[in-house]
Amino acid sequence: MSAHTPEVSAAKARRWGSFYFAEHMLRSMRAYLVTIIVTSVGNPLLYLFSMGVGLASIVDRSSSGQGAAAHGAFDGVGYLAFAAPALLVSSAVMTSANEMMFPVMDGFKWRRIYYGPHVTPLVPGQLAAGHIMAVGVRLLIQSLVFFFIMLLFGAAPGPWSWLLVPLGVLTGMAFGAPLMAYSAHIEKENFQFSMIQRFIVMPLFLFSATFYPLATMPIGMQWIGWISPLWHGNQLGRIVSYGLAEPGWLVVVHVLYLAVLWGVGIWWARRNYTKRMGK
Amino acid sequence: MSVLTDDDYAIAPSRRPFGALYSGNTQAVVERGFRVIKSQNWIILVSGFFEPVFYLLSMGIGLGSLVGAVEGPGGAQISYAAYIAPALLAVSAMNGAIYDSTWNVFFKMHFGKIYQGMLYTSLGPLDIAMGEIVMALFRGFLYALGFTGVMALMGLVTTPWALLLVPASVMVAFGFASFGMAVTSYMKTFQQMDMITFFMLPMFLFSATFYPLSVYPLPVQWIVQAFPLWHGVELMRQISIGVFSPATWVHLLYYAAMILVGVSFTTRRLRSLFLR
Numbered sequence: 001m002s003a004h005t006p007e008v009s010a011a012k013a014r015r016w017g018s019f020y021f022a023e024h025m026l027r028s029m030r031a032y033l034v035t036i037i038v039t040s041v042g043n044p045l046l047y048l049f050s051m052g053v054g055l056a057s058i059v060d061r062s063s064s065g066q067g068a069a070a071h072g073a074f075d076g077v078g079y080l081a082f083a084a085p086a087l088l089v090s091s092a093v094m095t096s097a098n099e100m101m102f103p104v105m106d107g108f109k110w111r112r113i114y115y116g117p118h119v120t121p122l123v124p125g126q127l128a129a130g131h132i133m134a135v136g137v138r139l140l141i142q143s144l145v146f147f148f149i150m151l152l153f154g155a156a157p158g159p160w161s162w163l164l165v166p167l168g169v170l171t172g173m174a175f176g177a178p179l180m181a182y183s184a185h186i187e188k189e190n191f192q193f194s195m196i197q198r199f200i201v202m203p204l205f206l207f208s209a210t211f212y213p214l215a216t217m218p219i220g221m222q223w224i225g226w227i228s229p230l231w232h233g234n235q236l237g238r239i240v241s242y243g244l245a246e247p248g249w250l251v252v253v254h255v256l257y258l259a260v261l262w263g264v265g266i267w268w269a270r271r272n273y274t275k276r277m278g279k
Numbered sequence: 280m281s282v283l284t285d286d287d288y289a290i291a292p293s294r295r296p297f298g299a300l301y302s303g304n305t306q307a308v309v310e311r312g313f314r315v316i317k318s319q320n321w322i323i324l325v326s327g328f329f330e331p332v333f334y335l336l337s338m339g340i341g342l343g344s345l346v347g348a349v350e351g352p353g354g355a356q357i358s359y360a361a362y363i364a365p366a367l368l369a370v371s372a373m374n375g376a377i378y379d380s381t382w383n384v385f386f387k388m389h390f391g392k393i394y395q396g397m398l399y400t401s402l403g404p405l406d407i408a409m410g411e412i413v414m415a416l417f418r419g420f421l422y423a424l425g426f427t428g429v430m431a432l433m434g435l436v437t438t439p440w441a442l443l444l445v446p447a448s449v450m451v452a453f454g455f456a457s458f459g460m461a462v463t464s465y466m467k468t469f470q471q472m473d474m475i476t477f478f479m480l481p482m483f484l485f486s487a488t489f490y491p492l493s494v495y496p497l498p499v500q501w502i503v504q505a506f507p508l509w510h511g512v513e514l515m516r517q518i519s520i521g522v523f524s525p526a527t528w529v530h531l532l533y534y535a536a537m538i539l540v541g542v543s544f545t546t547r548r549l550r551s552l553f554l555r
Contacts, residue, residue, distance in 0.1 A: 035473045042477065050484035057494045058346055074345075191323055198326045206337035216341050 010121040017122040021130025024117070026137060040095075040142040044149040047087050051211070052080030052155060074213070077157070077242050084155035085164055085237030086210040088146045092139050092168035093230050096176030097201045099135040101193040104183035107131070108276055115277075124273035128184070132177060132266060136169055143168030156241055163240040171233030174258040175204075177265025184272040204228045209235070232257050300546055301405035308397065308410020312417075324418060327378075328425045331371035335364055335429065338489065350491070352513075353522035361435045365515035366488040368426050368448050372419050373479070373508055376452035379415040380459030381475050385466060394549065404549035408542060412456045419452030420445065430519075440521035447518055451511040454534045457541025464548040482508045507537060 004012070013020065029036065056079035074082040107114040107127070114127050143165045150156040156164070179196070186192055207221060208214075208230035214222050225231035232254040238244035239251065246254075316324060339360030351357040387393040397407055423445045430436050430444075466472050485495075486508040492500050503509050514530040517523055 032469075032473075038473075038477060043480070046481055046484055050489070054485070054490045054494045055342075058349060058490045059342070194323055195326060198329060202330060203333050206333050207341075211338065212341045212345055216344055218340070221336075 013121040014123075017117075017120075017126035018129035018133060021117055021122060021127055022133035022137070025131055025134030028113075029134070029138065036138070036142075040091075040145050041149070043091055044087070044146040047091070048080070048084060048149060048153050048155060051083045051087065052153060055083075055211075056080050075238065075242070075244050080153065080155050081157055081242050082238070083211060084150050084153070085161075085241040086208075086234040088143060088150065088164050088168055089171045089233040089237045090205050090208075090210050090230060091146060092143055092172035093175045093233070094201060094205065095142055096135060096139060096172035097179060097197070099138065100176040100180040101183050101196065104131070104180055105186065105189060105193075108184065109189075114273075118277055124277040125270040127277075128180070128269045128273040129266070132173070132180065132269070135176060136173060139169045139172040140165065158240065158242050160240045161242075164237055167233060167236055167240065170258050170262065171229055171236075174229040174233070174261035174265070177262050177269055179265075181265055181268035181272050184269060184276055204230045229258055229261055300403045300550065301409075302401045302403050303406075304402055305406050305409040305413065307402065308407055309413050312410065312414040324421075327371075327375055327418070328422050330374070331367040331422070331426055332429050334367050335360065335426075335433070338363055339433070351520055351522075352517045352524070353520075355520060355522065357520060358435075360433065361437075361519065362516070363489055364426075364430050364433075364435050365444065365519035366486075366512040368423060368430075368444060369451055369508060369511035369515045370483055370486075370488060371422055371426060372448040372451040373455050373482075373511065375419050375422055376415045376454075376456035377459050377475065377479060379418055380411060380456040381463045381466075382472065384411060384460050384463045385472060388464065389467075405542075405546045408457075408460060408545040408549055411460055412453065412542070412545075415456035415459075416449050416452055419456075420449050423448035435519075438519075438521035440518055443518045444515060447514055448511075450531075450534050450538075451514075454507055454511075454537040454541065457538050457545060461541065461545040461548045464545075464552055482506050486512050488512055507533065510534065 003009075059074070059079045114124075117127060118124065146168070147156065147162065147165050150161070150164075156162075183193075203224065207217065207224040208228040209225055210230070214225040214231060217225070235244065235246060236251070236254050236258075239246055339358075343359035343363075346359040348356040349359055349362045351362055394407055398404070426448075427436070427441065427444050430441070462475075463472075466474075485503055486506060487503070488508075492503060492509070495503065510530040510533045514527065514534075517527055517530075
C-alpha cells in the first residue's frame, strides 16, 4: 500500500487546488453551523412575516383609495410578492459581505489560515478561488432555504421564481468578490469593516429598491440604486419572481453589470492574494 | 520614631452602605471610557448615529410617499415618517446600549481582562457596572440629540414635547444597558453572542416599529407588549406628538423596573464572577 508520490500530489493540487481549499473552508464553517442554520431559516421567516404580512397591511390597504397598490406602485402585485424577491437577494448580499470581510482578514492576518495551504503547491489564486467557491456554496444553500420559505408564504407566484436561487448567488458574488479583493489588500484593520457595514452594506440594503420601487426616491438619491449591485439583483429577482415588466436592454444591463462585477472581483482578488502572499 | 504594628496595616471595613460593592468611584471607570474613545474608537461611535438616519430617510421618505398618512397616538393622522421616526429613535437607543454593553463588555471581560484589573483596585462591581452603563448612556444621549436634530430638519418636530425625546431615549438605553452587561456575563463564546442578535432582530421588526400592533392576532399582541422595545416605541411615539395617556405611566414604570432589576442583576453577576 502506498500513498501518492509527491509528484502526483503536487499535480493534483495544481489541478484541483481551489476545490480542495473550498472544501476546507466549508468544513470550517461547521464551527458556526448552528448560527448559519438559525440565521438562514430565521431571517427569512422574520423578514417575510414582518414586511410581507405586517408592513403589507398598511401598504396594501388600497381600497380606501390612497393606498399605494391602487396606483400600481408595486407593479400590481401584493406587497409580499413585491418585497420577497428583494429580501432573498438582500440576504444573500449581506451574508456574502460578512464572509468576505473578517474571514479574509483571518486568512491573512489573525489565524493565517491561508499560509498552511500556501506551502503546498497551491497558488494564491487558488486560495482566492476556493474561498469564493465556498461562499458560493453557502449562498446557494441559503437562497434555496429562503426560496422554500417564500413558497410557504405564497410569495413566489411565477413559474420561473426558482431562478431566484442562482440569482441570489450571482448578486451575492457581484458584491462579495470585489469586497474580498479589498479585504485582501488591507494591512492594518482600522474599523474599515465596520465602516463598510455601516456606510455601504446597510445603505445599499435600504436604498436599492428593496422596500419600494427606486423611482419613489427623489432623483438625487436614485443613483445609489444604479451603482448598487443589489438594485440590479432586485430588479432581476422581480422579473423572474412575478414577471416585472422591464425593457429588454435594461435586463441585459442588469445581468452584465452583475457578471462584470463578479468577474472583475475575482480577477482583482486573485491579483491581491498573489501580491499579499508574496510578501 | 514609632514602630508600626499590625494594627496600622489593618484595613478598616467600609462603613458606607454597599461598601463591599461600591467605592463611590464610578467616575474612574467613566474617565477610562472617555480616554479610550478619545484614543481609538470615536469614529465607530460617531458612525453609529447614521444607521437610524438611513432608515428614516429610506423608509420615511421612500415608503412614506407610498403609504401616505397613518394613525398616530390618540387617533391623529400623521405622516409615515413622523410615525416611524420616534420608533427608530427607540430602536437606536436599544441598539447603541446593547452593543455597548454586550460586545464591548464581552471583549473587555474575556480578552482585555479589564474588569479583573479594575477589581484589584478599590473599585467594586457596582462602580464598574455603573461606569459602563454611564458610557452607554452617554452614547445614547449623543445619538438621541443628533437624531432629534435630524427629525427637526425634516420637519417632523411639531411640538415642544419632542425635546423630551432625548431624556426618554436615555432612559430606554439605560433599561437595555443595565441588562446587557449581566446577560453578557453568561456568554462564553462568539457563537453564544449571536443569540443577542437573534433576540434583537425580532424585537426590532415586530415592536410596532414600522406598522401598528393591531396587525397581529391578539395573543401575538400580548407577546409583543411584554417586550421592552415595544414600551420604548410607544413612549417615544407619544412624546413625539405630545399626546399622552394612562399607558404612558405603564411604559415609564416598565423601564424604571427594568433599570432597577438590571443594575442589581449586573452587580450580582460581576461580584460572583470576580469576587469569589
